[in-house]
Amino acid sequence: MSQQPDPAAEQPELLPGMVRATARDARRQAARSRQRTAAQAPLADRAPVAQVLVDVPLAHLDRPFDYAVPASMADDASPGVRVKVRFAGQDVDGYVVARAERSDHPGALAPLLRVVSAEPVLSTAVAELTAAVAARYAGTRSDVLRLAVPPRHATTEKEPSPPAPRPEVDLGAAADAWADHTHGPAFVRALGAGGAPRAVWSAPPTADWAALLAQAAAATHHSGRGALLCVPDGKDVARLDAALTALLGPGHHVALTAESGPSARYRDFLAVSRGARRVVVGTRAAAFAPVSDLGLVVVWDDGDDLHAEPRAPYPHTREVLLLRAEQEGAAAIVGGFARTVEAAYLLESGWARELSVDRRVIRERVQVGVTGASDHDLARDVHSRNSRMPHQVHTTIRAGLEIGPVLVQTPRSGYAAALACERCRTPARCRSCRGPLRLTGVATAPACRWCGVEEPAWACGECGHRGLRAPVVGDSRTAEELGRSFPGVPVQASSGDHVVVRVGTEPRIVVATPGAEPVAEGGFAAVVLLDTWLALSREDLRSAEEALRRWMNAVALLRPGGRAVAVGDPHHPALQALVRWDPAGFAARESAERVSAHLPPASRIASITGDPGAVDDALTLLSLPEPAEVLGPVAVGGDGEVRAVIRVPRAAGARLSAALGELQRARSSRKLDAVRVQVDPASM
DNA sequence: ATGACCAATTGA
């Protein structure tokens, strides 16, 4: 034991802070001797120190603390178990992350109060993952842990998790299923041989994506490793669940969804954490599932905003899974019918390879056309059904009904609040600030959403027309109109809380909002996309990417040989990409545009939101990496809050996250007003 | 968060 030299003895001229530090040392010394004299229960013979992550919401306390392990808890207090400890005078919950022979802590250690349960619920891999996710999103580990570990359910914990039967996987059949994809069979064989290939998968229209992913999971299972597949919603979980059951039989996999209650949720979690189930499918919450010996992660349709966690620190499923793939050496598939710019970036950076089907093959499978409202129709009747549903829509539906069911996709009602010119569909904008106009009430004048100026005498800047069109054409009205046009044909609506999951082969019309499209047995005979201009008029960075994703997801439901028609502007790049079925080209172009506009994923951005004073303090406290740009702060929402946006080149992304984490720790220890920090916010 | 501690400030 070497004695620390007393700084006061060597440096006569002291800063005031150092004097305080000496006083602090004296206090600490006193506390130490007090504890040393306290009566102690016998400690564990081996590894008497437990490193514990305590569940406190403070950023600057977000690290493990050492505790003494009483002999009575020596066996139970293993890494991953829940414990109760005394912390800052309070009894708090925590997780043991490791056991050690000794501690770096200079003082005496407080003992663990209690091992809540000997069930190890936090695996080493997931513990490391939560650290990486917290660092990446400048959040606290305790917030991430709440997303990763479900609440305990004591009665469920007593039940055993029956082990899965030995799987029988036909690796050859799995490779064959992917035969029409370039490199597909090789990819699947690599999974089966224990490899960790990484792919961005552009699924071709009509593909049974769930069956293909099930084959990939089965091949991974064959290699003795686990697989984790995350999809946007419960409907997709059900579809993948069914595909896995069909392929592996029951008892090999588990489906985790938000719908199941706390007991079922914990039971399924335990089946995974105990290693009784190695194939897991679920929604975004499943991204943290403690799959043992993880061999493959899959995110399907990563552009769907359901993959963005709405709770702090707002992690995205794709990012969580890609972190896992890196940390656990697993293979990865980022798949979808459409392609996000983030997926395109994975290819550009060489992190992943492309899995796709030759475009010539795709064009043989489905035909996609665009039809605009003809000038003739517009001139005759601007309000008419004809301009919204041109002649070609009716012929496509009629031809489709000869063969089977027809899907009509219509944007969600109230989906875009912006108004547009009734005649030429140009979005209506404020004359003073160019902001979008909206209606605040039924009998009021349109007003600007940005500056609030009213425009009672608005006229279209493009065509001079004075009529405005409110974009509220609900799916029920569309269904009504179609019912009149096709008498005798059953018309079904699928949207919101009335989602139709499956339809059969018999002719019918299904009117669905994006994301609520049913799957048709054998595929739809025809697909119609209405009001495409509406999705494109949205005020968002990703509106074109998002629109194309929704259209492709609908068109993909066609049967081979099916036809689709979209009503819209044939010159719009998103519709051209749809017609050519070119998700790769579109994403690459968007990606290039983002690079030149310094937007993600080429840049990393973060937002700081809160009261003006708090945001100001935060920006002062923040030591930004070079180079960085601060935009704002600007007012956001009606409650007096402001938001500042920080932008750095992607290479400085990790340093930005670190600086923001440092900011949160400094802020929390100095009791400054809270600000909300979001790294890569889902929407701006 | 919560508490301990110290220094500066206030009031009689």
Added chain:
DNA sequence: CAATTGGTCATG
């Protein structure tokens, strides 16, 4: 001079 308030630091 004591009582009160505010800032800083630590939490094992």
